[in-house]
Amino acid sequence: MDDDSRQARWERRTEVPLSLASALFLAAYAVLVLGHTLPAVWRHVCLAAMLTAWALFGVDYAVRWGLSGQRLGFVRAHPVDTLALLLPLLRPLRIVKVYEAVQRHRGEPRLSLHARVVFYAGLSAALLGFAGSLAVYQQERGAPGASILTFGDSVWWTCTTLTTVGYGDVVPVTPMGRTIASVLMVCGLALLGAVTGSFSSWLLQVFAREDGNDGDDGNRGEKRPPGS
Structure with a gap:
């Protein structure tokens, strides 16, 4: 039986949006690094997109931490999410979850x-x-x-x-x-x-x-x- 707690419902609702935010972060970062000759305005747009995606990750992490009712136990139980929040290099890995979320929403076998x-x-x-x-x-x-x-x-x-x-x-x-x-x-x-x-x-x-x-x-x- 699927977990129907408030934290589980929040995670199911935010899986796809956060995966899209991860893709946006990676795309903006790629343009920022590879397009170093672009006008400053476009570089500022990319930087704003990266900061927005990071803010969404931070809000999601804070909400799940609050809903879990745990303190340091939540950090120990979610090391990947904690590292992804702190290390920009690992943030695109949130995209991996989108496949499972799409399969679950469609009711298709995994x-x-x-x-x-x-x-x-x-x-x-x-x-x-x-x-x-x-x-x-x-x-x-x-x-x-x-x-x-x-x-x-x-x-x-x-x-x-x-x-x-x-x-x-x-x-x-x-x-x-x-x-x-x-x-x-x-x-x-x-x-x-x-x-x-x-x-x-x-x-x-x-x-x-x-x-x-x-x-x-x-x-x-x-x-x-x-x-x-």
């Missing part, structure tokens, strides 16, 4: 557990990688001794970092760039572990099912002795 893990991990990696590429490029371009000079360099570096390959041909040199790199490394390990674990679990279930079917076939093929 994907299997393993498929959902792979889907959510893949989408999270794509969103985190794009946001991380923007953030690193913003910090590294024009820095003395920087090797990440274009957005393409930043995307390549982010791919090697999230996949834990780390070629080392391009690396961040600024303190903020290295801080972002640390966050991406941790997130990359977590996402890679989730996908690997889910895939391994799925394989074990498939092999166990096949072994069970082989055993059943073998039992059906045995001849029972007379009089049994």
